[in-house]
Amino acid sequence: MSDANNDIVLEIKDVHKSFDKLEVLKGISMDVKRGEVVAVIGPSGGGKSTLLRCATTLEKVDNGKIVIGGDVLCDGGKYCDKATEKEIRSKFGLVFQNFNLFPHFSVRRNVTEALIHVHKKSKDEANIICDELLLKMDLVEKADAYPCNLSGGQQQRVSIARALATNPEIIFFDEPTSALDPELTKGVLTVIKELAREKMTMVIVTHEMAFARDVADRIVFMDGGVIVEEGPAYELVTNPQQERTKAFLAGY
């Protein structure tokens, strides 16, 4: 592997994905460099979530190549073995739109469970990592609370802590603030901004245009299963080149 490739955390090449007869991804290619923040925007049904789900092993592509942290998840639509898949799953984190926290676990256990039982850390090690993350997420006093007693914004921050706990090389967010009341989105966006400052590699599907413009290095505009336009965040938002991008941004 060449040195140039080492700096690319996520490589997606000509990915195709259909649900029955409906082709949702029609040849998507994108690279994400280490430390880069990429926002994915676009109209509903454009395939943004599907792309994220393919990259995070929740859906299988029909064709194309996905490489995460140097490990090939699939190539030409052919998938790696179970061991590699497990290795790949330890290299990324995923934050869901509706959190998907484990309701029967305390906040602490939500964050530490995978550390202890997947990554084989000791309880003490896991707790130290957890405390650090909760401090960062402004949730220190919630360590022993259960998700049902937290606000949506707090729950989403717990799920970000859970995704960060295993120290992934890249984190995917699928509309992290869409399920939240407007006044609760701020805390979550602040946390993500902070991660961007720390050079965490992130791919964020979002409808928050101002946030994408200010936080992302690069924006990818997806529509109808293809990438219509991509470029530096500020330029793409303020001076889009494609008609479809212009039309979409005019709605904000």
Next chain:
Amino acid sequence: MDGTNDVLRLLLSTLTQLVQGFGYTLAIFGLTLIFSIPLGLLICKGRMSKIPVISLACRLYISVLRGTPLMLQLLLVYFGPYYVFRVSLGNDYRFIATIIAFSLNYAAYFAEIFRGGIQSMSKGQYEAATVLGFSKSQTYFKIILPQVVKRVLPSVSNEIITLVKDTSLAQVLSVAEMFTKASAAASKQVSVMPFIVAGLFYYAMNLLIEFILNRVEKSMSYYS
């Protein structure tokens, strides 16, 4: 004076007989739960299987066992071996047949309750567990099953309470459980008193079970 003594003596002998029968009642109750819950889980798994033959077979099983009287099933399990294979399985088989029929029957109900619980879990729970790297069995035993237990507890409680009363059906196989004893005592004494006492036993047992189940339910109410 003599009259009250007679009544007391009668009550005492009734009590002794019912207590003897109560052992069998407890045994039918306990053994049925021990066998029918795992069997129910297995049938539930089969019912949700992607292999059509297995799923169909489990569906048929559930449908037939829930759709026919338990009393009929008891008689079939007991007399079946004799009429089909011409084998006589001895007197102990009465009790064994009772446990078999009860377990098969209750497993069908439990299977459907478990299926409802498992299918009510959101896909997101599986997906969150998958991307965190949990194995299939870790996901099942750590994430899914504990939540399913909480969800199915009210329905399972219902079945448990029904089972206490259903044990009386073992009378058709002349198993010496409490209801059989009560019937015998009632016809001998020409009195309903043994039935009333038996009724009190069943009710007391269910009161205790209700109390325990409420405690269990409370212990899981720390989340919703």
